[in-house]
Amino acid sequence: MKPPLFIGSEIYRGSSYGEWHPLRVPRVSTVMDLSRAMGWLDPSTYVTSPRAKPAALSIWHDPAYITALQQAEAEGEVSPEIRARHNIGTHANPIFSEVFRRPATSAGGALLAGEILARPGVVYAPAGGTHHGMPDHANGFCYFNDPVLAILSLRRQGLRRIAYVDIDAHHCDGVDHAFRDDPDVLLVSTHEVNRWPRTGALTDEGAGNVFNLPLPKGLNDTEMALILDRLILPVVARFAPEAIVLQCGADALAEDPQSRLTLSNGALWSVVAALGGLTDRYLVLGGGGYNPWSVGRAWTGVWATLAGHDIPERLPALAQDVLRGLEWRGNRRGRRPPEHWFTTLRDDPRNGPIRAEIRADVDTLAARFAATV
Template sequence: MLTDPLFIGSEIYRGSSYGPNHPLRVPRVSTVMDLSRALGWLPAERFVTSPRAKPKALEIWHSRAYIGALQRAEETQHVSSETRSRHGIGTSNNPVFPEMFRRPATSAGGALLAGELLAEGGVVYSPAGGTHHGFPDRAGGFCYLNDPVLAMLSLRRQGVHRIAYVDIDAHHPDGVEHGFAGDPDMLMISVHEEGLWPRTGGLDDVAGGSAFNLPVPAGLNDTEMAMILDRLIMPAITAHRPDAIVLQCGADGVEEDPQSHLSLSNNAHLRVLRALRPLAPRLLVLGGGGYNPWSVGRLWTAIWGELAGHDAPDRMPPEAEAVLRDLRFDGNRRGRNPPEHWFTTLIDSPREGGVRDDIRARLDHLTARLVPVN
């Protein structure tokens, strides 16, 4: 059993970009690594360099034809119209770029390794993970491979069968739902923005009985998320009695994110993490969405601090502040005049508010399905 939490990362993410106009042009994992080290939170013994998954290993879920198409596209930096149509690569969302196989294969390798590391219990953090829109034969939503599915299949290979997957990304995890729909040992809970791409995960979508989908309206605040945690997430997981929890902690629900319309502070994500951690002997925390480099870097670093047992400083030390001041977010109005607290603090001010009636009604609808715990 792991005695201390481990952080899985890689230098491949430093300088790698989906392209100058793509939302994933911003640094994310490298920022988290740099901030965590600047804070003194990431000693060498806690850091694991992610292996790159071999093509054969990816066939645990992805098709051989698709893996081959990704490799050829990286090698030639070109896809045919037939490949684009069949596999969804070479599109504006999932473009051809220099590391288009190696980069997702690295996060997938980290996911497969995480399942092995957690065989006997413990905590693993892989902020590069969370690519929840990948399908067996097709890319989607900036995701070429589906590392959450691969991680859970890796856990299954270790004999860990009862798994709870909680996804608080602003987007619905359509690929994960596809991978485990109807599996009685799998519980999926997704809290996502209503009407946002991929526009799946409706309130009555139960995925063969294995999912609770909660689409929420724009403007979701910390108070509403706390109610969702208390009334839905915690009771559902407690009833499921999982042997492992996988938490996808996408940062795109934070208010400053340019791709969604929710109004959470990063306190909401940390509250979910703290509540879930005691509920299973194995915990894997993944990244996910997030397209403002400051909000992503601060949130995901705070998550690692929480897992590793560190208190966030009231004011960033100079080395950490320098990491944040070096970030750029060109071409976005939020990046032209960033507020000072993005440089000097790790934790947001809470964004609390009233709980809207439609959120209460949706929770009533879902909680009617909960099985009482004896």
């Protein structure tokens, strides 16, 4: 099998949803720069993402919505009717200078990934993971739904059984909308209970292949290891997918301002590594993540995990310079970041007791799956 490929783009450098928005922080450009500073990313493994054309986007998205985004980018505004119909130009989904080109680029990367994985391989697209996007409207900072487009692209390569695993702090309501009644798609989502969009209940089943695990605040690494070993891996293995898509949002980390989960980045890397052992066609996407240091460090570690690079205890000077050059305006933690955010990739483990409610919910889902096979 060929070495893993990293799909990126320079469009993410300097592109922002606005100075007040949670996605004002640099993310994908940090991962690219940090990976290169570590000597982990070179022209042989880096692929520039194409920008998806409207016809390609329309395999799931409404052409009228695609046109509305193009017009919003060209004109810098939308009418009240377009705002109401397509949910763009709102507080969560603002109009910015690349409001069509940026999401179309992440969508293009996802579509390309599906084509690459017509043959066995591993693809990493950290700009992806926009799992809230809906067919005809923006939703939760997501304009297009690249996980859905990636799965449809895999389908075009003749692959039917796809496992989609989502460890973002927020439930994957857009992907659920697309595939909850498709028996050939397995959906497994871990997310914080009562966190927006407040979907993904434990009792949701769809066509029988939907497994949602809402989690209480304070989720620790020990609990995530239990979830991985007792639920995620057995369910995916017994489903026997032809390809796996992992949405690896970094907002479940302890330092992230958009959730109350408290994982270390090592817990995410463990999921990445373990799922990779179950498939020869593997796509890993980004997702949420709103602390520029924690998301940059976590997603760079994801690439190291996929590409087989050893993560040092202390970063070399060039990599430290990348992290020291970041800013997080408007957040108090950005004024005095702790030193280890500059000097390390790996967080200290955040282990703890396994709460009875988590163990019980994992057992409930595992038993339900056992009854379906």
